[in-house]
Amino acid sequence: MYALIDCNNFYASCERLFQPKLNHKPVVVLSNNDGCVIARSDEAKALGIVMGTPAYMSEDLFKKNDVHVFSSNYTLYGDLSERVMKTLSEFIPKMEVYSIDEAFLDMSELYYTDLLELGIKIRKTVIQNVGIPVSIGIAPTKTLAKMANRYAKKKYKDVGVFYAADERLINEMLAFTEVEDIWGIGRQYAVLLRNNGINTAKDVADLPPDWVRRNLSVVGLRMWNELRGVPSIEWEFVPGRKKNICTSRSLGSLSNNYSIIKEAISNHAARCALKLRNEGSVCQAVNVFISTNPHKVEHKQYSHSITLQCETATNLTKEIIGYALKGLQIIFKKNDYFYMKCGVIVYNVIPETEVQINMFDTTNRTKDKTLAKVMDKVNNLMGKDTIRMAVQRFDRRYKLRAEHLSKKYTTNINEILKVKI
């Protein structure tokens, strides 16, 4: 038996924890640079606010309904997510963190435990200890657990837990779930299924295996097995090493200023280098990309990217910034182009221990590596980016818009919750 635990409206719930006067009020959280709606409280959903709606298009709706708007505060969400996950792992150590607000628990070894009771206890503990409401679905496979979680939210909101314990309960849930809402079904397959008169997950589970193999490929067959209670999706207890790492942001405002874009690219490159060092990896190629705003039809459009191979695989800030800026110099076009977005991707990431040294590489890296280590140590102690490369600058001219940012209540001593007593 597997459980999927999912935080309800996670980002909105994080904001409410420190502003309880927003309970029962519509709350939305916007993406980076205050772009689109990426999280909604139930009240905001009820107003018909749709995920991904650009914020500027909804301003009137927000004002009229007194919707509370937040910029995304990933520092806060990250800390609360870690608290939730660690609380869960104290119940069941076999856990796969699936996303910032979801985790699978492997309950297969708990033969004698009443899993419904356990689910209710886990839910109660997370709500009390961390303050984030969660829903729990328990079922024989990951796909069914995901479905049970959704079913719990829709049908058993007050309990918040659904345990698909036997065939009757599983069938009840399958019959309730439309094909579009099955985990892992893309839009194309959903259309195909509908055209064949297959409307619910129950219909899918009842299909003959030959039909599934013929029409839905191997992936479909795996899902079909999962729906029939046969676990077919691997467990990833340790997240796999990433192949590529991307850091990109919109610029706070459109810009044709080379110096500002250079500053942004340097910072993105430095962030990539730090991510690599933190996981003990190096990259073999660096990609830079820039693009104008395609929605501004009256502007001239341009977007370009370039990949540079590294002479020797690296994770040094200095070198990755070097490659990135070299690339930027090549692709950057001046004058009438107003850039909206730029970013750095590092490719072909491998473990640091597997580096092959280039025969013609004459750089002595020992010194640079020591420097990087010292920088990381100081930055760990004194705060992110205390020491940085000069090109990164300190004024952050490319800074994102974040007009509705809440405080970093749990990670910054100067921003802790202040209470009038």
Added chain:
Amino acid sequence: MKEILTETAISSFDFKVPAGFPSPAADYSEERIDLNKTLIKHPLSTFLIECEGTSMVNAFIPPKAKLLIDRSITPKNGDIVLAVLNGEFTVKYLKKNDFKCWLIPANKKYKEIEITQEMEFTVWGVVTSVIINPNDTKCML
């Protein structure tokens, strides 16, 4: 057996003594006191807040006091709690019996609050420590 002894001996010194006598304290070394461990029993459910106002001065909570709040503790009669009353945070003593519940300030200038059914009331967490800077305590004189 000999091997194990050597290993232990090395791990208790993390600095080298090139000459002279080894420190007689080495075998008795213990971890220095860590206030995080002492004050925070449940790190996952503990939060830090700062107070403004004087309603709790006689409970040694002057303005600017920092409070550790543990959400995992079930509040009982007599605890100092961070409560949410009609959407607003406050810190007070919690007094309760089987029928009723009050928020009690620790300053005579403030009134007790009896919790009624019309009020929306929850306890956010229980105060487990008060951290004050002596310079902020003058108002308590």
